[in-house]
Amino acid sequence: MNTASSVEALEASIFFSSISTLTEILIMNRNIITKKQRMNTIGSGLIEIERFRKGPKTFIIKNCENYIDYRLFFNYISHGLILKLKQLCIKTSIKFNLHVDATYIRPITHDKQDVAFKTSNVLACNSSDFASLLNTKFDKILAEESEFIAKGSGWTLVSIDGLQLRINLVNPLKGGAYLDLPKFIREKKAIINSGLDFKCIDFPTQINQIKKFERLNNVSVNVYSTIFPLFINNKEEKNHFDLFLINNHKTSHYCYIKDFSRFIRSQKTKNCSKLIICKRCFTTFGNKPCKSKLWGETGLTEHKKMCSKNELGRPIMFEEGKENKFIFFKSYKKTSRIPFVIYADFECILKPKQTNEFTETSKKPQVSKTYITHLHEIMSYAFYVKVDYNIISEKLMQQFKIPTNIIIYRGIDAAKKFIENMIDISKKINDIYQINVPMITLTEKEEKEFQIAKVCKICLLSFEENELYKVRDHCHITGKYRQCICFKCNFEITNPSFVPIFFHNLSYDSHFIIRELGFDDKNIHVIPNSTEKYISFSKEVALRFSIKFVDTFRFMASSLSELAENLLEDKSRFKETLKLFSNKTLDLVTRKGVFPYEYIDNWSKLNETRLPSKSAFYNSLKDEEINNNDYSHAKKIWKVFNIKTLGEYSDLYLKTDVAILTDVFENFRDLCLSTLSLDPAHYMTAPGFAFDCMLKYTKGGICQSVKRYAKANIPNIEGLNYNPNKSISWITYLDCVNLYGKSMLTELPFKDFEWVDDLNIDVTKIPDDSEVGYILEVDIDYPQYLHEKHNDFPFLPLNECPPNSKVKKLITTLSSKKKYILHYKNLKQAIANGLKLVKIHRAIKFSQSKWMASYIELCTRMRREARNRFEKDFWKLLINSVFGKCMENVRTRVSLKLVSSDKQANKLMMKNTFKDRTIYSENLMAIHQHKETIKFDKAIYVGSAILDVSKTFMYDFHYNVMINKYNNKIRLLYSDTDSLIYNIRTFNFFNDIRYDLFPYFDTSNYPKDHYCFSENHKNQPGYFKDEMGGKILKEFVSLRPKLYAYKIVNNDEVKKAKSVKKYVINQHMYFKNYIEVLNACINHISLDNTQTCRNMNFIQSNKHVVHSKTMNKLVLSGNDDKRFIKNDGINSLAYEHYKLNNNNSNIH
Secondary structure, three states: OHHHHHHHHHHHHHHHOOHHHHHHHHHOOOOOOOOHHOOOOOOOEEEEEEEOOOEEEEEEEEEOOOOOHHHHHHHHHHHHHHHHHHHHOOOOOEEEEEEEEEEEEOOOOOOOEEEEEEOOOEOOOOOHHHHHHHHHHHHHHHHHHHHHHHOOOOOEEEEEEEEEEEEEEEEOOOOOOOOOOOOOOOOOOOOOOOOOOOOOOOOOEOHHHHHHHHHHHOEEEEEEEEEEEOOOOOOOOOOOOOOOOEEEOOOOEEEEOOOOHHHHHHHHHHOOOOOOOOOOOOOOEEEOOOOOOHHHHHHHHHHHHOOOOOOOOOEEOOOOOOOOHOOOOOOOHHHHHOOOOEEEEEEEEEEEOOOOHHHHHHHHHOEEEEEEEEEEEEEEEEEEEOOOOOOOOOOHHHOOOOOOOOEEEOOOHHHHHHHHHHHHHHHHHHHHOOOOOOOOOOHHHHHHHHHHHOOOOOOOOOOOOOOOOOEEEOOOOOEEEEEEEEEHHHHHHOOEEEEEHHHHOHHHHHHHHOEEEEEEEEEEEEEEEOOOOEEEEEEEEOOOOOEEEEEHOOOOOOHHHHHHHHOOOHHOOOOOHHHHHHHHHHHHOOOOOOOOOOOOOOOHHOOOOOOOOOHHHHHHHOOOOHHHHHHHHHHHHHHOOOOOOHHHHHHHHHHHHHHHHHHHHHHHHHHHHHHOOHHHHOOHHHHHHHHHHHHHHHHHOOOEOOOOOEEEEOOOOOOOOOOOOOOOEEEEEEEEEOOOHHHHOOOOEEEEEOOOOOOOOHHHHOOOOOOOEEEEEEEEEHHHHHHHHHHOOOOOOOOOOOOOOOOOOOEOOOOOOOEEEEEEHHHHHHOOOOOEEEEEEEEEEEEEEEOHHHHHHHHHHHHHOOHHHHHHHHHHHHHHHHHHOOOOOOOOOOOHHHHHHHHHHHHHHOOOEEEEEEEEEEEEEEEOOOEEEEEEEOOOOHHHHHHHHHHHHHHHHHHHHHHHHHHHHEEEEEEOOOEEEEEEEOOOOOHHHHHHHHHHHHOOOOOOOOOOOOOOOOOOOOOOOEOOOOOOEEEEEEEEEEEEEHHHHHOEEEEEEEEOOHHHHHHHHOHHHHHHHHHHHHHOOOOOOOOOOEEEEEEEEEOOEEEEEEEEEEEOOOOOOOEOOOOOOEEEOOOHHHHHHOOOOOOO
């Protein structure tokens, strides 16, 4: 160590010695520290608050001087940060990033918000210029803060709370030393491997310093690894260099790529001709005209316009001539029932968190603020191993000591013991799956069935026509013959490689499980939505065998009590529950139970020998007390089951939930296997299941507030104050039945995608049921004379930022469109309604047919025959989920891995794709990565066609049915993706339905004695329903999209508010509140005296530590920027309306 380094290390040790004791205290509770806890940290200087094993750690430095200027704060802390970084880099290289905590307020609404600005990770070693690195990161934070202010509509900085220094110890890639090229790269003869002079910047050169090198030398540089773009300059200079970074895990070296085409070509094609290649994503373009894709330099130029907007990543596309270019059903393994599944549930103690923030916030009801009220600590669990006794004998269960009844544990370390149970049982299940009993000799009947079989029982392909070899399929556990299948399916049908563990609402229970999975270094696999929310996750327990945690709520999006009600019609379907309870007590346990969640705030409460008082059952998440009937039911449970303590009551409640969950999901599995021949236990979500169902069986919407208020005026209606001096008018709320299902019944693209050479296409002459369809890029003019007629519902919506906004929204405007991409049916409809086609820039044609119709018809038929609400919703979900799967954007998928060892962590953090990390505990950490490759394997062209065609049905109904019927006597008040709310001047809307509009309506939701009632169109896609079911709307108010309310003539109120809890809407928001806000907007007065915020209780996790929280949330606002609001505060104009260009005082 040199002298300078020694002095700096000594100086750093003195700087941090004063806080060592505090650091030790914090480390005892590290990794679960919230912002509030961080800010309450005593002392100054850098304090360690979290650590993962021997590697990554996080320090925090508070803003003790209360600087309110970021530059001053950064100057204040820079010296300490530099000393710490130098100290850490004495023996190793690191990657680090900065994380600034701050608080902002919006003065107009008094909303307060905790904000964090975070930089990307940067490489540092002992020779780095730390001051320069920090200044670069500070600049990045300032730029991000400026962007937040610009987007946030009036945020003002209240305080800079502190800064986190997040350290990751690595031995990273640095280009500098000479290394020989790998053989497969060297043989391309595309790279010159010689020393390059990098005197102008640090040596060895880090990826983050390349921009500096470019600036100093007036050159542009791209850097690649094997083979993935690490650094790309979107604008190539005259002097441009492509470099290749190689490493041997100790050091790295830059090489010059002299022939980029040769460098990439072998990975993309076997053709030896030179290719034109996008250097960002490696998409190739041939030199010869091609109908299936863009070609030549022109193709590359067009491609770059879109490519430059996306993050770096190598796309993997379907390849011409490859088998996987077609999407088809291949999940034959999933047609068999999984023999073992586990159902489980947790219960928690809710420990209160003392805070005076509620008192402070209640004094200022307009201030939006969030604070913690309770910490959730798991106290008990129950699980049940559900086995298919047609495959697994009771003797095997006894032999392997697998429990056959519900297991309950209540006590400390419940989550840890639960994982231990799951690991032990899953290993035993794996041992059973390894059993291989030879096939028992077939009976005469079985042999005859095998000999005469013509098709495979699994894939349904003909043996003879497809030249498939017959195979006798048998169960390897019992040795029994099952069926005649083909040899291909025989390889597919194997025992599962996992045990599914089902929770209902796993998004809650998962947090307790995740933190316990780092007990060894076996792989943990997650499918994340975010750092805190996972779709599913699994833990390896043996070689190629794992436990997989799955959320039944992703299949059945209702509460467990609601799902249980659906089975009550036939109590024999409660098979598992009846094993625990008699027929006499079945009604007691299947009825919705009550539990005093918040009353149990410590372990001693579980020893109480009496049922708590009624008030103890208060539920703050719904802000409601239980009623007398519910409390009487709880007392009856206590008595009938001879409960001795509150702990026993908890155990019974938990056991009942697990039994009912088992029965509900097992009935769901039976339904799916009997109708669709697929077991949902193989899947993680309903969309994945639905998409396979569709394949097996078949061989962004507009939302806007147009007119913000209306009041019905109808004579002889009780509850309505009729004004004879005004026109008779009705308010109608119409909803399209299964809009996407209607689109999926039409012709959809499926093959033969080609660029069109001759752009003289007359779409008006192409039939809707044509065998060939088109997607076009066009310029189209919106004539001024159409503005008044189309103002409520303009054609061709745009996804763009409204004026004075930086947030993109889907808005309808009356502007002429340039290079607008749309389906030919949308263009055909727009032209038919007066818009003028100016130019076709490009077009793709494709073959289309009604290939999805049979699946949609099946789901529609099953929905009509549904026995209960769940089945009805389920079959609708199976339709909409297919659309969602087709629209899945693979670019937005989160790349996150959980690691439990230093070796796993270092391996991932050394990669150039490393983005960041989140430490959950000392034994568990999440690694965030950039996606190295992006596999485009979703049929987005199908989803796009479904979405576009669905819009044509809504526009057709509005213009060709409603406008055609009522002309200027109708106004659109509000529209959403599949619904329209109208104000209509007509004598009797029900008469209109019966005599004129019936061909377009499904009136099966009307009372059976209503003269418009009919089941002719019941639940058929594309028909419109009166959302009120025959009731009459009295008054309607809308403040902005997704924020509206209406009254019915009996004075019932219906309120809608996006992102607001239902109990807040139902119990604490009233129609009059919407009116008050609208009046304030009309009169241009302040909302200070109008209550626009409400307390909202919810559950949230931070690093998988679960808390109950209360937020004083802004719930009512009249700020709507999707349309231009006129001076009267009620009516609006679509953007680009010709009147907005005139100096009209009634508008501006």
